[in-house]
Amino acid sequence: MARPRTGIDPEVFAATRKTVHELGYARATVDRIAAEAGIAKTTIYRRWPSKGALVTACLVDAFGPAPLTGASTEEILAGAVRWIAAKIGEPGIGAAFAGVFTDAVNDPELCVILSTRLQDPYRVVMQETLGLAEPKVLFIIDVVVGTLLHRMGMTGEPMADDDVEALIALVTPVTKPAPARS
Amino acid sequence: MARPRTGIDPEVFAATRKTVHELGYARATVDRIAAEAGIAKTTIYRRWPSKGALVTACLVDAFGPAPLTGASTEEILAGAVRWIAAKIGEPGIGAAFAGVFTDAVNDPELCVILSTRLQDPYRVVMQETLGLAEPKVLFIIDVVVGTLLHRMGMTGEPMADDDVEALIALVTPVTKPAPARS
């Protein structure tokens, strides 16, 4: 093996985040990201099949493992919501997330990548940690992530803390067996 | 005045919905929409400033006035959620909505159009009918629309009825003055 696939990935991810933060997802062309990272565009396409896949990998790298800690189910969920809200509020992350999500709507291949690489790992861990069935966890993810992205997309700003707390209060009852409906 | 600006708008909207339904938002090019409507692309750009503006106008036309009827605040809200969920589930509507929303994330001008023409009218009516302050209504819209679009984008299918009911149960407490938080 020649030229070891030098661990440039972190630099590419950093360049992706910076470029998306400065220019937005649409104007963050692969050319610019490559230039920012100091590599050639072709190198990016040798490692990721598409722009969406690159940004998805960048998001996976940026999010890291979910901090599912707490004394109770409520605390664990609350911590997870605050964590994802903070992550989406980081420079470039929210715009990148909304961008790939947007692209994925009409790109089945990217949709699979997004579900598999980004959503599924967190879904599985949440099912195990919270002891909930898959449909409920999927519903919670829809509500939490959908709300955060909608706010981000409509206002351009991440959701304020008190609204995040309101969101936590909103989804907490879902974890309980009988959602107190008449 | 010559050639009366014949009311072709309905046909253009129908062509837009059909094309987006068949091809998705990204592949629904303005050329194709114009061809489907039997008019020239230039005519479209004489009436709407951008593709996003066209689709937004198409959505406004498709949604129409919100049916805010019911005996109580809860019933009004529940009816509104079922209505918007059904609309987003209609062929082409959900994809079009997700598409413009996506485009708007990195297009400030389109963002303004989307907020002004589509969201604001419903927000104002909801404030008046439900007797709620603007931040609360915005929060409800974020939760309801964000959740529906996230489900649509991730699965490609509209949200099932029982999940819509769960969503209604989720947001109903927000309308009450003291959200039952310790």
Add this chain to the structure above:
DNA sequence: TCAATAACGCTACCAGCAGTATCGAAACTA
């Protein structure tokens, strides 16, 4: 030390799409 090899940089290129410009034709008005 010296090939062989694999990944890289560079340049050029293609295809598709949003949006613009131009001009002749049609249709309505007065």
Add this chain to the structure above:
DNA sequence: TAGTTTCGATACTGCTGGTAGCGTTATTGA
């Protein structure tokens, strides 16, 4: 009939995602 305004058709620009080909560099392994 003359004037006005919109429409259709065509051609074009600019940008972007993605691909191809080729020379180059650095590492491996003998």
